[in-house]
Amino acid sequence: MKLRAYIDFLCGAHTLEEIWLEHVKQMKAFRFDRLIYGYTRHKTKTSLGDPEDFVILSNHSSGYVKGFVNSGLYFDAPMLQWALENEGAGSWRMVHEQMANKTLPPQAQKVIDFNLKMGVKAGYTVSFYSASERFKGAISLAAEETLSQEEVDEIWAKDGHDIVLMNxxxxxxxxxxxxxxxxxxxxKRQREALQWVGDGKTTQDIAVLMGLTPATxxxxxxxxxxxxxxxxTTHAVLKAALHNQMYVVEP
Structure with missing residues (x-):
């Protein structure tokens, strides 16, 4: 699928599932066959927020996701730290150079050892523009296991602009x-009640509008x-809105 066709597809997509399946397919065409996409809207100076509030999409093996994401290993990943401080595309070459110079912190070296064990050796990370200090999104593009970082950099020199745009x-x-x-x-009822709160209605108002008792x-x-x-409840309204759960069109 060419760039224009892919953008047309994205404009008409309705679910995360269909977007992610097609995006994995598109990146694989560039020889990036394992991806982790994620964002948080609850970042602080010392935390990325509650992991259960992260939006995480990946086609890595369950073993990799368990070891890298669920165990919290991701937080010490050198390219994640780079993404938190930068925007745009970053080559994993910088990590290889740190390894060669033996300048990686011990925690980061544990991440690299895990990645090498799982066949994650070369790739790029795209860090997305953040409109708020509380928000951060990025995607890790791991290249095919047989590719070296030099070969990946050559792919990027040819197609990197399109890859960044597509992501x-x-x-x-x-x-x-x-x-x-x-x-x-x-x-559905919880969502509807929060919607009315977001519209400024009182519990008594909502009871009338939903045909329920105030206690319900x-x-x-x-x-x-x-x-x-x-x-x-105010925080519930905010969190539901941030994840686009408030005004959902029912199937």
Whole structure:
């Protein structure tokens, strides 16, 4: 699929699943066959936020995801640290140079050892533009295991501009789509109650609008807070809105 056709596809896509499947296919055509995409809207100076609130998409093996993401190993990854401080595309050559110069911190070296063990040796990282200090998104593009970093850099010299553009447009599209993190999916009633709160309605108003008792409305709001792991209804509205869960078109 050429660049223009891919952008046309993204404009008409309706789910994260269809975008991700096609994006993996497109990157594989450039010989980047294992990807990890992620973003957070809850970054601080010392944290990326609650991992359960991350949007994470990957086609790596379950073993790699478990070891790299679920165990928290990702936080010490040299290219993630680079992405937090930079925007644009970064070659993994810089990591190879740090390894050669023996300047990698011990924690970062553990990440590299794990990657080498899993066949993740060469690639690029694209760090997306952030409009807020609380927001950060990036994608890791691991090249085919048989490729050296020199060969990957040659691919990038030829097609890097298109690859960056395709990843940026896919990222912007993903930001517009609903994302339900595991164990944090709202029910239709919980979502509707939060919508009315977002519209400035009181519990009494919402009860009339939904045809429920005030106590039942309070129950839906309490369960929504528990589902989203927040303490206040205002925070629940904000978190649901950030993940585009508020005004979802029902199938």
């Amino acid at each position: 940026n447009v896919a990222h912007l599209k993903i930001l517009t789509l609903p994302y339900d993190p595991p164990n944090r999916s709202l029910t 409305v309070e129950k839906h709001l309490r369960l929504a807070r528990e589902t989203l792991s927040v303490e206040t």
